[in-house]
Amino acid sequence: MRITIASGKGGTGKTMVATSMALSLAWLTPDKPPLFLDCDVEAPNAHLFLHPSVTEQQEVGLLIPLVDEAKCTHCGKCAEVCQYHAIAVLGQKTLVFPQLCHGCGSCTMLCPEAAISEVPDRMGVIERGPAAGGITFAHGILDVGEPMAVPVIRQLKKWVQPQPDQVVLCDAPPGTSCPVVETVRGSDYVLLVTEPTPFGLHDLNLAIQVASELDIPAGVIINRVNGPYQALDEFCARQNIPVLLRIPFERAIAEGVAQGKMLVEIHPEYTIHFRHVFSEIASVLLQQSIRKDQSN
Ligand code: SF4
Numbered sequence: 001m002r003i004t005i006a007s008g009k010g011g012t013g014k015t016m017v018a019t020s021m022a023l024s025l026a027w028l029t030p031d032k033p034p035l036f037l038d039c040d041v042e043a044p045n046a047h048l049f050l051h052p053s054v055t056e057q058q059e060v061g062l063l064i065p066l067v068d069e070a071k072c073t074h075c076g077k078c079a080e081v082c083q084y085h086a087i088a089v090l091g092q093k094t095l096v097f098p099q100l101c102h103g104c105g106s107c108t109m110l111c112p113e114a115a116i117s118e119v120p121d122r123m124g125v126i127e128r129g130p131a132a133g134g135i136t137f138a139h140g141i142l143d144v145g146e147p148m149a150v151p152v153i154r155q156l157k158k159w160v161q162p163q164p165d166q167v168v169l170c171d172a173p174p175g176t177s178c179p180v181v182e183t184v185r186g187s188d189y190v191l192l193v194t195e196p197t198p199f200g201l202h203d204l205n206l207a208i209q210v211a212s213e214l215d216i217p218a219g220v221i222i223n224r225v226n227g228p229y230q231a232l233d234e235f236c237a238r239q240n241i242p243v244l245l246r247i248p249f250e251r252a253i254a255e256g257v258a259q260g261k262m263l264v265e266i267h268p269e270y271t272i273h274f275r276h277v278f279s280e281i282a283s284v285l286l287q288q289s290i291r292k293d294q295s296n
């Protein structure tokens with residue numbers, strides 16, 4: 001079972017939820033602790049809570065074109081085929097812009113003079129190792145200044161495969177853009193962490209649209225609850241999205257998290273709450289699979 005923990009915006013407590021849920025499951029099933037993937041490769045921070053010992057590391061990059069000016073006739077075919085404008089012919093010069101290149105290889109394939117070869121271009125690194133509670137931990141780190149997170153996330157998900165029946169928890173980047181879609185893709189369930197404010201509601205709406213477009217069931221955890229916020233509850237009811245947990249706005253939680261403590265360390269009773277959330281998700285997925293079997 002693969003669950004992605006996402007949020008429409010940053011700072012909602014998504015990583016706090018993801019790490020505490022992982023540790024709750026690890027304590028529940030010590031013989032098969034979950035696999036945790038921190039896919040927020042632009043600002044990974046789950047390691048600050050789960051304290052993994054990194055045992056393996058791999059560089060991630062793309063193959064980008066290198067033009068041999070001695071062979072190039074400046075015909076412009078490579079620039080025509082590149083939909084990302086990552087290669088351009090300016091007079092007697094053919095220029096490559098590595099930061100725009102998606103490594104698709106089309107220009108190399110179509111160059112009539114075989115003037116293009118491909119060279120690796122590093123974008124970041126992926127790391128893995130055991131973490132707190134026996135959790136299998138892995139994360140990606142995008143190099144500073146690199147604009148494309150998706151290849152690093154894709155490689156991270158490919159590199160670390162779960163064991164049979166191992167639960168996978170993916171901590172998604174904030175927002176609703178391509179890196180989020182890449183993280184959510186292939187998930188069985190999306191757990192959306194939000195806060196009871198108009199901004200939280202606005203961004204939750206966008207995040208729900210991503211889950212719905214990918215046809216993945218979703219549930220909500222509301223963090224920093226400080227009194228009722230009817231609009232959010234009404235929205236979830238209208239969308240038929242269950243609210244699985246409410247975490248109060250509390251100084252002790254904020255201070256503890258700022259010191260690198262997990263929610264289940266600050267308030268151990270949350271272990272029960274997160275196991276309950278997990279059971280709810282498992283039950284939804286079981287019902288979904290029964291319905292699919294019946295319709296086949
Ligand atoms: S397609 Fe090949 S020959 Fe034509 S401009 Fe590009 S690199 Fe040069």
Ligand code: SF4
Binds near residue numbers: 083100103
């Ligand atoms: S590899 Fe693809 S994206 Fe990169 S320059 Fe060539 S055509 Fe453009």
